[in-house]
Amino acid sequence: xxxxxxxxxxxxxxxRRGVAANHLYGVDIDELAIAEARSHVPRAxxxxxxxxxxxxxxxxxxxxxxxxxxxxxxxxxxxxxxxAIVASVLRAQPQLGKLAVRxxxxxxxxxxPFVLRLLGQLRETGVAALVLSSAFFDxxxxxxxxxxxxxxxxxxxxxxxxxERWFAEAAIHAVIAVFDAKPSSKPVxxxxxSCGTRQAAARLAKGASxxxxxxxxxxxxxxxxxxxxxxxxxxxxxxxxxxxxDALVPLGELAEVRRGITSGANEIxxxxxxxxxxxxxxxxxxxxxxxxxxxxxxGTIAVGADDLEQFALVIPRTCNLAEHPALAGYFERFSGAxxxxxxxxxxxxxxxxxxxxxVFLCKAYAERFVQPYSAFPMVADQRMYSLSPxxxxxxxxxxxxxxxxxxxxxSLALESxxxxxxxxxxxxxxxxxxAKLPVIDIRKHPEHExxxxxxxxxARRPVRNVAAEAGMLDRRALDAAIxxxxxxxxxxxxxxxxxxxVACGAxxxxxxxxxx
Numbered sequence: 341x342x343x344x345x346x347x348x349x350x351x352x353x354x355x356r357r358g359v360a361a362n363h364l365y366g367v368d369i370d371e372l373a374i375a376e377a378r379s380h381v382p383r384a385x386x387x388x389x390x391x392x393x394x395x396x397x398x399x400x401x402x403x404x405x406x407x408x409x410x411x412x413x414x415x416x417x418x419x420x421x422x423x424a425i426v427a428s429v430l431r432a433q434p435q436l437g438k439l440a441v442r443x444x445x446x447x448x449x450x451x452x453p454f455v456l457r458l459l460g461q462l463r464e465t466g467v468a469a470l471v472l473s474s475a476f477f478d479x480x481x482x483x484x485x486x487x488x489x490x491x492x493x494x495x496x497x498x499x500x501x502x503x504e505r506w507f508a509e510a511a512i513h514a515v516i517a518v519f520d521a522k523p524s525s526k527p528v529x530x531x532x533x534s535c536g537t538r539q540a541a542a543r544l545a546k547g548a549s550x551x552x553x554x555x556x557x558x559x560x561x562x563x564x565x566x567x568x569x570x571x572x573x574x575x576x577x578x579x580x581x582x583x584x585x586d587a588l589v590p591l592g593e594l595a596e597v598r599r600g601i602t603s604g605a606n607e608i609x610x611x612x613x614x615x616x617x618x619x620x621x622x623x624x625x626x627x628x629x630x631x632x633x634x635x636x637x638x639g640t641i642a643v644g645a646d647d648l649e650q651f652a653l654v655i656p657r658t659c660n661l662a663e664h665p666a667l668a669g670y671f672e673r674f675s676g677a678x679x680x681x682x683x684x685x686x687x688x689x690x691x692x693x694x695x696x697x698x699v700f701l702c703k704a705y706a707e708r709f710v711q712p713y714s715a716f717p718m719v720a721d722q723r724m725y726s727l728s729p730x731x732x733x734x735x736x737x738x739x740x741x742x743x744x745x746x747x748x749x750x751s752l753a754l755e756s757x758x759x760x761x762x763x764x765x766x767x768x769x770x771x772x773x774x775a776k777l778p779v780i781d782i783r784k785h786p787e788h789e790x791x792x793x794x795x796x797x798x799a800r801r802p803v804r805n806v807a808a809e810a811g812m813l814d815r816r817a818l819d820a821a822i823x824x825x826x827x828x829x830x831x832x833x834x835x836x837x838x839x840x841x842v843a844c845g846a847x848x849x850x851x852x853x854x855x856x
Contacts (some may be wrong), residue, residue: 341365341366341367341399341402341404341405341406341407341408341461342363342365342366342367342405343367343391343394343405343407343409343454343457343458344367344368344369344391344407344408344409344454345366345368345373345374345377345386345407346368346370346373346374346376346377346408346430347373347376347377347380347488347577348366348377348378348380348381348384350365350407350408350652351364351380351381351384352381354406354408355381355384356509356552357645360713361381361383361384362383362385364381364383364384365384365385365386365387365399365400365402366381366384366385366386366393366473366680367386367387367389367391367397367399368386368387368392368760369388369389369390369570370386370388370409370650370710373376374386374387374388376727381673383613384478387399388731391425391426391454391457391458392425392428392454392457394432394457394461395431395451399461399588399847400557401461401462401463401465401466402461402462402463402466403462403463403465403466403467404468404469404760405458405461405462405466405468405469405470406465406468406469406470407458407470407471407856408470408471408535409450409451409455409458409470409471409539410450410451410454411449411450411451411473412449412450412451413450414445414446414447414448414449414830415649416451417450417602419853422442422445422446424478425445425450425453426438426441426442426445426453427456428453428457429441429445429453429456429457429460429773431460432457432459432460432461433456433457433459433488433491434459435491435626436456436488436491436492437578440484440487440488441453441456441488443484443792444456444484444485444488447480447481447484447487448479448481448484449473449475449479449481451472451473451476452476452481452485453472454491455468455472455489456485456488456489457483458470459489459492459493459519459521460492462493462764463519463521464521464522465521465522466518466520466521467496467518467519467520467521468493468518468521469516469517469519470514470516470517470518470519471506471514471516472514472515472516472517473512473513473514474500474512474513474514474515474568474603474760475512475759476517476600477498477515477568477571478562478759478760479759480770480772482564482565483564483565484501486564487564489519489717490523490564491523492523493520493521493522493523494520494522494523494524494526494561495517495518495519495528495561495636496518496519496520496521496528496529497516497517497518497528497529497530497531498515498516498517498518498528498529498530498531498567498570498571499515499516499517499531499533499554499687500513500515500530500531500532500533500571501533501534501536501537501851502532502572502846503517503533503535503536503846503849503850504536504537504850505851505853506537506848507746510559513760513850515571516824524561525561526561527558527559527560527561528558528559528560528561528567529556529557529558530557530558530559530567530570530571531550531554531555531556532554532555532571532572533553533554534553534554534555535553539553540553540554540724540791541549551571552746557570557571558570559571564574567579568759569756569757571721571760572702572756572760573753573756573757574839574842574843575839576752576832576835576836576839577752577753577756577757577836577839578751578788579832579835580752580832580835580836581692581778583828583829583832584778584780584826584829586781586830587780587781587784588634588778588779588780588781589778589779589780589781590775590776590777590778590779591775591776591777591779592772592774592775592776593730593781594730594736594741594744594779594782594783595699595728595729595730595736595741596727596728596729596730597701597725597726597727597775598695598697598725598726598727598728598770598771598776599722599725599726599771600630600694600700600703600719600720600721600723600724600725601652601692601694601719601720601721601722601728602694602695602721602722602723602804603631603652603721604680604682604683604686605674605677605680605682606721608653608655608671608674608677609630609652609692610650610651610652610653610721611626611650611651612649612650612651612655613649613651617652618741619666619669619670620666621653621666621667621670622664622666622667625649625651625653625654625655625659625664625667626653626654627652627654627694627696627717627718627719628645628648628651628716628718628719629648629651629652629713629718629719629720629721630643630700630718630719630720630724631650631720631721631722631724632649632703632704632721632723632724639710639712639802640710640799640800640801640802640803641710641711641712641713641742641746641798641799641800641803641805642712642713642714642715642852643713643714643718644714644715645714645716645718646717648718652692652694652719652721653690653692654692654693654694655667655690655691655692656691656693657688657691657693659691660698661800662692671690674847677689694719694823695719695726695728696717696718696719696726697714697717697718697719697720697726697727697728698714698715698716698717698723698738698739698742699711699712699713699715699727699728699729699741699742699745700712700713700714700720700724700726700727701724701725701727701745701769702724702725703721703722703723703724703725703768704723704760704766704767704768704769705754705755705766705767705768706765706766706767706848707805707806707807707844707845707848708803708804708805708806709750709751709754709755709803709806710746710803711742711745711746711800712724712742713738713739713742725769725771725774725839727741727745729741734783736782736783737788739792739795740788740791740792741782741783742795742799743791743792743794743795743818743822744779744780744782744791744822746795746798746799746818747780747816747818747819747822748809748819748833748837748840749779749780749823749829749836750777750779750780751806751840752836752839752840752843752850753777753778753779754767754769754777755767755843755844755847756842756843757773757777757778758773758789759773760847765847765848765850765851765852767847779824780822780832782822783827785824785825786825787824787825790821790824791818791821791822793821794814794817794818794820794821794822795818795821796813797814798812798815798817798818801814805844806840806841806844807841807844807845810837810838810840810841819833819837820833
């Protein structure tokens, strides 16, 4: 069965493999798609309808479900439709709690409840093999989905094809996920193809094993949040993390992580130097604004207020505009902005609040890792995160924290553990993920002065892409200074630098790769 069969491509493949036509079932909500499928597999049972209404469609249980679930953002699904989807999932999987299913449907793409529903259509020994967005392993709703899915089934295998893209029109990468109808306690198998998918399929058909065409790993079934890293992270990171042990701590133990500014109206709250001068805006409300740092060869780690061309208008809600005529006149120009959806809930609408900081971490990465540091406080926009070291006797200074964030081992952690589901080659981190980022516990380092001495010359020059940075002597000096108390980690520096170059290059190459 293919529960969202489109033009019947999987059903055609099954028929070519010898499945009798009277054992093939396809369902699709699109009448034209069903008509197209009927022209390709005329003897299959093809039904125009909504798979969430499987009972009304009188669908049988299947030995094998193969398909590509429909992907629709939850914002485009109405409230009544969501309730109907919840009811459908619970009819098929009554052991799942209503509140948990409703929470998932309220947050996830339509594909997530669709998968739960189709797993309920399997026979007791059935198998489902699905093309899934790799966002299932990265998205915020992933933990909720896997908790439900593992209650009623078991993920047997995930197959990634890191050398190619499967869909031209999709902004995400995809994987093959194989589910068994029964829950299991066995580890999840994870495979990264070492060749293209067509070549892999041809070799399997000739008797090759999965180990012949892919790098295989296993992950603990009860830790789904680790599956993405186990699937994608290079061996060098896994070896480094294992060797480091308790020398690694979550970044959130060292510093508080805050989102940058989401102004709701950049054209109002972000002003240039010339605009600030023209409107005679009071300097006490102007905070130097740090934005994303550009591509390879641009920008330094160390940032000064004079390096920035924009300011953010940061105004406390207690401010009396009448006492600041120039500021009041400026906002009078935008008086209609108060009714905007992005501003109407802000009271007062012109009160943009932010937390100035000294250390920042980028939200997204292409081929360069640079985490800015400023000796003077500034604010960042929403493409950056601001980090404030925790107070206390073991407090890490902002400069030490910046040095740590710019170390190669931290960049490799970002590359290995980040959300790499975007098809354009971007690597992204959420604020919650950043708090969990494993970094060297710099509090255990006895020679902070050596780190600062190594960091300062690196911070003043432009940072290049990872391939160019790997051979830079000042970067090697910083890495050696940070890892100095752990000689076995120092010995791994070359391997982690090489791994970062290879992993980042592979991510970029996949974005430019031809289609399957």
